[in-house]
Amino acid sequence: xADSGPIVVREASGEDWPGIWPIIAEVARAGETIAMxxxxxxxxxRADWMTPPPGRVTVACGxxxxxLGTANMYANRPAQGSxxxxxxxMVDARERGRGAGRALVRDLVSWAAGSGYAGIxxxxxxxxxxxxxxxxxxxxxTTLGTAPGAFIHPTQGSVGLRIMWRQIRRG
Numbered sequence: 001x002a003d004s005g006p007i008v009v010r011e012a013s014g015e016d017w018p019g020i021w022p023i024i025a026e027v028a029r030a031g032e033t034i035a036m037x038x039x040x041x042x043x044x045x046r047a048d049w050m051t052p053p054p055g056r057v058t059v060a061c062g063x064x065x066x067x068l069g070t071a072n073m074y075a076n077r078p079a080q081g082s083x084x085x086x087x088x089x090m091v092d093a094r095e096r097g098r099g100a101g102r103a104l105v106r107d108l109v110s111w112a113a114g115s116g117y118a119g120i121x122x123x124x125x126x127x128x129x130x131x132x133x134x135x136x137x138x139x140x141x142t143t144l145g146t147a148p149g150a151f152i153h154p155t156q157g158s159v160g161l162r163i164m165w166r167q168i169r170r171g
Contacts, residue, residue: 005063007099009107012057012070017046019067020059024049027090031154033129034088035161054115058107060091060100068092069100073108076121085112085120089132096131105139113168120166126151127160141166 012020021042027033028040051057055074059067069091076086087108091101112120120141125132127146137143141164149158 007060007062007068007103009058009060009103012050012059014050016059016067016070017050020049020057020070021046023067023070023090023092026093030093033126033132034090035124035151056111058104060103062095062098068095068098069104071104071108073111075117076123083116083118085115085117086123087120101132101135102139105135109139109166109168117168118170119168122162122164124151125162125164126153127162128153128156133162133164136164136166139166 024045025040025042028036028045029038031038049057049070049072051072051074055072057072058070060069060071062068069089071087071089073085073087075082076084085108089101089104089108091104109120122136122141125136125143127133133143144163144165146160146162148160150161151159153159
């Protein structure tokens with residue numbers, strides 16, 4: 001675990017990729033929280049993760065500058081769905097519980113509000129990812145519904161995927 005102290009969320013750059021990639025690869029290998037190939041191709045993941053503007057990619061860093069987690073954010077859907085934001089958040093397993101996930105969620109909400117989005121929709125929160133669900137709920141998200149058995153967990157079998165929502169503005 002990195003030194004204790006404040007967590008800083010900042011815009012990510014291409015130079016941050018060596019710190020981002022191990023987090024994504026670790027989450028993919030675990031197969032428990034994100035629907036993705038367990039052995040993803042780094043170049044493909046980099047092209048997908050490093051969301052270009054008007055989207056955004058961030059990193060949460062400890063006081064020593066070490067990358068503890070990362071998020072990307074973007075319009076949930078094109079055209080008629082482009083007024084709703086979405087994103088993905090990943091935190092290094094060794095750093096969970098320090099507040100990096102909360103800092104990334106709060107930054108995503110701030111970005112979405114500042115960018116004029118009406119709300120944020122997470123399309124696939126795995127039912128067994130209790131820590132993330134509790135975090136999102138504590139930051140104002142609600143579960144709109146669950147698709148039963150829509151995710152194949154490596155040890156628990158078929159589990160649900162939640163659609164979670166946070167209203168930002170009416171209209």
